[in-house]
Amino acid sequence: MGSGVQRKGGDVATIKSMGSPQACQRQQELLAEVQRILLKLSELARAESKAMESRSENAWLEIDKQIELTIGEKERSMGALKQHRDEHGC
Secondary structure (H helix, E strand, O other), X not given: OOOOEEEOOOOOEEEOOOOOOOXXXXXXXXXXXXXHHHHHHHHHHXXXXXXHHOOOHHHHHHHHHHHHHHHHHHXXXXXXXXXXXXXXXX
């Protein structure tokens, strides 16, 4: 029942319950949101790499802006998860 990452088919990873035997519904929702954002970051990083490889500077710069905004989104969602865990104890 420790924290960690559990493989679930292909390359998609799911986060196991963090601390409590069973995560409450809100914690599960917050975890799913963090995972969604992390996958989005991964996709954006691959797209940025391809744009740089093809020397498409306009695409690269636009994707870089999207990455910055998504990192902010990730930080906010992880903060919400931490706050929930601190307040709710799960």
